[in-house]
Amino acid sequence: MTTMQVIEEINSILWGPIMITLLLGTGLFFTIRLGFIQFTGLKEGFRQTFGPLFSRKQKKEGISSFQALSTAIAAQVGTGNLAGVATAIAAGGPGAIFWMWISSFLGMATIFAEAVLAQKYRKKENGTVKGGPAYYIRDGLGSKKLAVFFAVAIIAALGFVGNMVQSNSIADAFHTAFHIPPIVIGIVVAVLIGLILLGGIKRIATFAGNVVPVMALLYIIGAITILIMNIEQVIPALTLIVESAFTPESAGGGVLGASIKEAIRYGVARGLFSNEAGMGSTPHAHAVAEVKHPAEQGFVAMVGVLIDTVIICTVTALVILVTEGGGSNLTGIELTQASFSSGLGDFGIYFIAFSLLFFSFTTILGWAYFGETNVNFLFGDRGVPIYRGLVLLFIIAGTVLNVPFVWQLADTFNAFMVLPNLIALVALSGIVKKAYKEIKA
Numbered sequence: 277m278t279t280m281q282v283i284e285e286i287n288s289i290l291w292g293p294i295m296i297t298l299l300l301g302t303g304l305f306f307t308i309r310l311g312f313i314q315f316t317g318l319k320e321g322f323r324q325t326f327g328p329l330f331s332r333k334q335k336k337e338g339i340s341s342f343q344a345l346s347t348a349i350a351a352q353v354g355t356g357n358l359a360g361v362a363t364a365i366a367a368g369g370p371g372a373i374f375w376m377w378i379s380s381f382l383g384m385a386t387i388f389a390e391a392v393l394a395q396k397y398r399k400k401e402n403g404t405v406k407g408g409p410a411y412y413i414r415d416g417l418g419s420k421k422l423a424v425f426f427a428v429a430i431i432a433a434l435g436f437v438g439n440m441v442q443s444n445s446i447a448d449a450f451h452t453a454f455h456i457p458p459i460v461i462g463i464v465v466a467v468l469i470g471l472i473l474l475g476g477i478k479r480i481a482t483f484a485g486n487v488v489p490v491m492a493l494l495y496i497i498g499a500i501t502i503l504i505m506n507i508e509q510v511i512p513a514l515t516l517i518v519e520s521a522f523t524p525e526s527a528g529g530g531v532l533g534a535s536i537k538e539a540i541r542y543g544v545a546r547g548l549f550s551n552e553a554g555m556g557s558t559p560h561a562h563a564v565a566e567v568k569h570p571a572e573q574g575f576v577a578m579v580g581v582l583i584d585t586v587i588i589c590t591v592t593a594l595v596i597l598v599t600e601g602g603g604s605n606l607t608g609i610e611l612t613q614a615s616f617s618s619g620l621g622d623f624g625i626y627f628i629a630f631s632l633l634f635f636s637f638t639t640i641l642g643w644a645y646f647g648e649t650n651v652n653f654l655f656g657d658r659g660v661p662i663y664r665g666l667v668l669l670f671i672i673a674g675t676v677l678n679v680p681f682v683w684q685l686a687d688t689f690n691a692f693m694v695l696p697n698l699i700a701l702v703a704l705s706g707i708v709k710k711a712y713k714e715i716k717a
Contacts, residue, residue, distance in 0.1 A: 279681075280680070280681055280684065283681070283684045283685060283688055284684055286688055287684055287687045287688055287691075290687070290688065290691040291541050291544075291545050291687055291691065292537075292541070295544075295691055295694070296540060296541070296544050298694070298695070298698055299379065299382075299383075299386075299544060299548060299554050299694065299698070300378070300379060300382055300544065302382075302386055302554055302698050302701060302702060303379070303381075303382025303383050303384075303385050303386045303553070303554065304382055305702065305705070306382075306385035306386055306388065306389050306701075306705065306708070307382055307385040309705060309708075309709055310385055310388065310389075310708070310709065310712055313384070313385050313388055313578070313712070314381060314384045314385060314578065317388065317574075317575050317578060317712075318384075318575075318578055318579070318582070320572075320575045321575035321576050321577075321578045321579040322579060324341055324567075324572050324573075324575050324576045325341060325342060325345055325576050325579050326342075339477065339478065339481040339564050339565055339566065340565065340566065341565045341566075341567055341572070341573060341576045342485060343481040343482070343484065343485045343565070344481070344561050344562050344564060344565035344573065344576065345561075345576050345577070345579060345580055346481065346484040346485040346488045346489070347477075347480060347481050347484045347485075347561040347642055347645075348558040348561040348562060348577065348580045348642070349484075349488050349492070349580050349583060349584060350480075350484040350487075350488050350638035350639060350641060350642045351552065351557060351558060351561065351638075351639050351641075351642025351643055351646065352550065352551050352552050352558065352580055352581075352584040352639075352642075353488070353491075353492060353550075353583075353584050353588055353635050353638070353639065354442055354550075354635045354636045354638070354639030354640075355441055355442050355444075355445040355609070355632070355635070355636050355639065356546060356550030356551075356589075357550055357584065357588045357589050357592055357635060358445070358592055358609055358612045358628065358631065358632050358635065359445045359608045359609040359612060359632070360546040360550055360589075361373070361376075361546065361550075361589050361592045361593050361596070361612070362592075362596060362606075362607060362608055362609065362610075362611035362612045362615075363542070363546060363607055363608055363683065364376065364542040364543055364545075364546040364547075365593060365596055365597075365611075366606075366607035366608075366611060367538060367542045367607070368538045368539040368540075368541065368542030368543055369520050369538070369539055370513075370516045370517045370520040370593075370597060371517065371518075371519075371520030371521035371522070371523070371536070371539035371543070372521075372538075372539045372540075372542045372543035372546065373517045373543065373589075373590070373593045374517050374518055374520070374521035374539070374543065375521060375539055375540045375542075375543025375544055375547070376543040376544070376546060376547035376550075376585060376589060376593075377547075377585070377586065377590075378543075378544075379543065379544045379547035379548060379551075379553075379585075380547055380551050380553070380581050380582075380584075380585035380586055380589075381586075382553075383547070383548075383551055383553025383554060383581050383585075384553070384578040384581045384582065385578075386553045386554045386701065387551075387552075387553040387554070387558065387574075387577045387578060387580070387581055388571075388574040388575070388577055388578055388708070388712075389574070389701050389704075389705065389708040390409070390553075390554070390556065390558065390559040390562070390577065390697075390701065391558075391559060391562035391563075391570070391573045391574040391576070391577035392570045392571055392573070392574040392707075392708050392711045392712075393409075393412040393416060393559070393570075393700070393701070393704055393707065393708065394407045394408055394409075394411075394412065394559035394560070394562050394563035394573075395407070395562065395563060395565070395567065395570035395573050395574075396412065396416070396570050396707060396711065397411045397412040397415045397416050398411060398563040398564070399411060401652075402657070404476070404477075405563070405564050406560075406563065406564070406649055406652065406653075407559065407560065407563025407564065407649075408556070408559045408560040408563055408646070408649055408650070408653075409423075409426050409430075409556040409559055409696070409697045409700060410423045410424075410426050410427045410430075410649075410650055410653045411423075411563075411653070412559075412700055412704065413426055413696060413697075413699075413700045416700065416703075416704045416707065417699070417700045417703055417704065422696045422699065422700070423653075423696075424654065425696055426556060426650075426693060426696040426697060427650035427651075427653050427654050428650075428654070429689060429692040429693035429696070430556060430557065430646060430647060430650050430693045431647045431650050431651060431663070432689050432692075433686070433689035433690050433692065433693045434557055434643035434644075434646055434647050434693075435643060435644055435646070435647025435648070435650075435651075435663065435666075435667050435670075436647070436666065436667065436670045437670070437682070437685050437686050437689050438643050438686055438689070438690075439640045439643055439644065439667060439670055439671050439674065440670050440671070440673060440674030440677065440682050440685075440686075441674065441682050441683065441686045442636040442637075442639050442640045442643075442671075442674070443461075443462055443465055443466075443636070443640065443670075443671040443672070443674035443675050444674045444675060444677060444682050445608070445609045445632055445636055446461055446465060446632055446633055446636045446637070446675070447459075447461040447462060447674075447675035447676075448608070448609050448610065449609050449613065449628060449629040449632045449633070450629050450633070452609075452610060452613055452625065452629070453613070453625045453626050453628075453629040454629070458675040458676055459672065459675055459676055461675055462671055462672035462673075462674065462675030462676070463672055465637065465640070465671055466668040466669075466671045466672050467668075468637070469637070469640055469641060469644065469667070469668065469671060470664065470668050472641060473641070473644055473645070473648070473664055473667075477564055477645060480641050480642070480645050481561075481564075483638075483641065484638055484641070484642070487634060487638060488638060491631065491634040491635065491638070492583065492588065494631070495588065495591075495631045495635075496587065496588065496591060498616070498620070498627055498631070499591035499592065499594070499595050499616075500591065501619075501620070502595050502598070502599065502615075502616065502619030502620060502624075503591065503594055503595065503598060505619060506598040506599065506619070509597075509598040510594060510598060513593075513594050513597035513598050514594070516597065517593070517597070520539065521536070521539055521543075522536065523536075545687055545690075547585055547589075548690065548694070550584055550585055550589055551580070551581045551584045551585040551589075553581050554694055554697065554698060554701070555690060555693060555694055555697065556693055556694065556696075556697030557642075557643065557646050557693075558577065558580065558646075560645065560646040560649045561642065561645075561646075562574075562576070562577050569711070569714065569715055570711050571711045571712055571714065571715035572715065574708075574711070574712075592612065595612075595615050595616060595619060596611060596612065596615045598619075599614075599615045599616075599618040599619050600618075601614055601615055601618075609628070609632060612628055613625050613628045613629070616628050640671065644664070644667050647663065647667065648660055648663055648664070651663040
């Protein structure tokens with residue numbers, strides 16, 4: 277049995293009924309316990325994020341809610357929104373997008389809880405505010421061993437393997453569009469990432485706050501342009517997504533049970549990889565935001581999931597479906613490029629290449645910072661320089677590896693970091709509910 281086959285076997289267990297039940301179950305648990313906060317709290321999330329003050333001013337010790345959301349979205353909006361959606365459709369059929377929606381709806385409640393706990397248990401160390409699951413697992417749950425397990429898992433999952441996925445997709449996109457050797461792209465990206473990382477969270481937050489809104493808006497405009505050009509196919513595409521979630525066609529034919537299983541597996545897995553709700557990554561950004569009450573940042577965190585999955589992932593999926601993948605049998609970022617090329621001509625290939633560059637570049641920044649926070653948690657400041665060097669090496673290495681292998685490896689490590697985070701979320705749910713009731717009072 278090859279290494280690839282071993283990893284696929286592990287993922288078939290990790291991302292089978294157990295993980296799906298845990299992720300969706302946790303989201304459903306918080307949805308009910310918090311009284312369908314997706315409906316009652318989303319308006320407040322928009323007010324906190326885009327309200328009259330719209331403060332993007334640097335805080336003395338942390339960052340603003342807008343900058344925290346931008347940093348979180350920088351991590352959320354990446355390869356998963358372009359290549360991940362294409363992979364989900366290719367492997368699980370159009371029905372996978374329906375399950376991506378379900379996981380994102382429930383994920384809004386989960387990510388609210390993550391942000392609240394990150395705020396509640398954050399620490400100020402050497403003049404810098406830090407927080408995240410490792411902190412609320414250790415100080416809230418009282419389990420140092422589980423906190424260490426999470427910290428190690430997220431360093432491997434995002435800082436190393438996850439960033440390989442991002443650089444891999446950037447290199448593929450630019451090689452397709454401009455025939456640039458992947459290794460060259462990897463080196464350039466690594467150098468730029470290293471320069472920004474040296475400035476810490478405030479430099480990352482400033483960069484994200486300026487770049488993320490623009491890049492997201494331009495991508496959405498490009499996708500909507502194609503959908504308007506194919507407006508008569510949009511409703512049939514949406515219908516196909518819903519119908520395929522419960523029929524054999526959801527995975528391109530085959531046995532009904534297996535088809536639905538694949539649609540759910542890839543929809544939930546890619547949905548998680550995209551919006552990261554329940555994964556325990558974005559709480560690191562939300563912990564640093566300066567707010568009056570922890571629940572305020574919880575509302576803001578929900579907006580991130582909405583923008584990432586409900587809007588950006590959906591427009592990507594619809595473009596792929598209305599253009600029929602450009603008439604190709606491709607997968608990953610090449611399928612997305614072919615679809616945009618079908619809608620926008622040759623410009624579509626370049627459009628996706630540059631969109632992916634900015635999406636993945638900011639994701640690498642966010643994930644590198646999240647991993648760095650946990651390196652600091654484990655080893656203090658002395659471990660940070662070594663970690664940063666390793667991140668840059670993994671970014672370069674990711675550009676020359678096989679795409680399916682990298683995705684499978686990412687799924688494995690994602691599962692390892694999800695499990696301890698979900699345990700802590702459920703165990704500390706009373707604190708989350710108390711915070712929500714305080715803000716409502």
